[in-house]
Amino acid sequence: MAEKVEQTVTVDGQYQPNVVTFQKGDQATLTFKRVSESGCLDTVQSHDFSFQSKLPLNEEISFTIPTDQAGEFEFACGMNMVKGKVIVQ
Numbered sequence: 001m002a003e004k005v006e007q008t009v010t011v012d013g014q015y016q017p018n019v020v021t022f023q024k025g026d027q028a029t030l031t032f033k034r035v036s037e038s039g040c041l042d043t044v045q046s047h048d049f050s051f052q053s054k055l056p057l058n059e060e061i062s063f064t065i066p067t068d069q070a071g072e073f074e075f076a077c078g079m080n081m082v083k084g085k086v087i088v089q
Contacts, residue, residue: 002027006062011055013038015075015084022088028065030075030086034058043078049086052078 004027007020011034022028032044034055044061045052051063067088076083 005029006031008033008060009084010035011041011044012036013041014082018084020084020086022065022067022086024067024070024088026067028067028088029062030065031060031062033060039082040077040079041082044075045078045080046073046075046086048073049075 002025005022006029008031009020010016011032013036020030032055034041034057037057043052043054049063049065053061055061065086070088073086074083075086
């Protein structure tokens, strides 16, 4: 039975944490919460997971992460300068 797992990334001039881990087969949700206006972090995107979204200040934005394939997958700010990683084990 797949576990429902949610990981929250705080966006505060960087991604905290900048590496999140899910187990293969989990029902995975990745949530971003932007708490500061610094930098270009008002947008988050992932080419690996085909998402892009504005991050309103102090609101949570969530994405369902497919965990059918193990590997390392990137997410980044709108300018692709600040990066984070999802690891599926």
